[in-house]
Amino acid sequence: MTLLFKRLGQCTALCFALLSCLLIPTFSASAAPIPATAELAVEFSLPKIDSSMYARPYVAVWIENSKRKSVRTVELWVGKDEWLKDLRSWWRKVGRYDRALVDGVTSATRPAGDYRFTWDGLDNDGNRVEAGKYTFYVEVVREHGGRNFIRQKMTLGDKPFSHTIAPTEETGDIRINYLIK
């Protein structure tokens, strides 16, 4: 009886192996890149905060794929690299693995105000990302202040969309617009 089950088990395993062989090529074929004209336009704001020890916050904005792997750091507003680690999540997931990327994307910290920037749909290596599920991340950390960590799930394909992200202590209104021109 147990032998029979074992046999059955082996057979099922084999079937699965065969099935997955058949499925993998179809799956990768369907994962086409997003349209070349697609882009993610971001409206972003930093609130005015009254504090006797106000320092401009450190900001990281990045995109992760469905496997929670970072594909692109869109914005990085920082000062001394000593404090990069305070962007806890971005440093752990992205920054610590690639100094060249950090140097390439870094720009100065900014005061409270409204900002616009765009993600061109390319990954860190300059390749257009595949259509699928992604997460838009914002991490904002302020010296003598707080930290906010924002996640917005999104599906990138041939359909435009927009999401509004509610303000937090360290972030103002954020709106992401996926546009296909």
Add this chain to the structure above:
Amino acid sequence: MSKINKFKVLGLACTVIAGLAATTTANAHPRWVLPSHFTVSKEGGDWLTFDVTASHGTFVFDKPAGSEFAQVVMPDGRKERPNFVIRGKRRSIFDFYFEEEGTHKVAINNVPSYYTAYKAGRRDTVKRLKANKAERANLLPEKARDVSTQLSYTRAESYVTVGMPTEKALEIEGKYLEMRPLTHPSDIVEGEEVSFQFFFNGEPQSGVTADITREGTLYRNHQEQIDVVSDKDGKVTFTPNVAGRYLMKANYKGELKNDPMADKASVNVHFTFEALLQ
């Protein structure tokens, strides 16, 4: 001139004796290390500082455990000594400049100690002798009974990562009790499962007991400790639900077979780590 030298020697001897005395008093208290930071992002490296003490409170300084034996295992596996060591009344400190990319292990392991317990005379009082199995024959009274020698060894350790995490410094030596992080120490995040593996003399060891406690016990009513016991592969898994600094106190007690120095062992790993915010 020779007088000065004698004084110097005497001074040194006193320091050594004081050091030994301190180590002995510290034995009853768990000895641990607390790094100022666990992560370095500054290009070109940075100074970090470490507190070493022995206490019953989690990250509360109490006894001045020494840092003279402190070592930093570099990302390539070679060992370095700390740059500055100071011993105060309730802790010792040392500083080290971390500039090589990768994961460093910081260890303050002291040396193995041996105690022989025995009974002698009409009473059944257990007496103790600071001697190992090889030395005890000359020191025990003639009619000593229930003689047993115990090896004690404690590792106080933590990890610091500069830039990209690496694995080399996580390797075990194959001696006494050791903990090999299966979850990289720089990847311990609140709410996510963590796995460690225990080894005794280089072999995976089941039955290692460990309690894992978050800092701040002085300011809460309950320890809120996590208790784990290693499985047949020496592994433990747990989830730190709150970000913060944690102390894991792991102990293994076991018989030693064919060991010329001791009959049994009580060995510890006191590991300090941080659970990061999501």
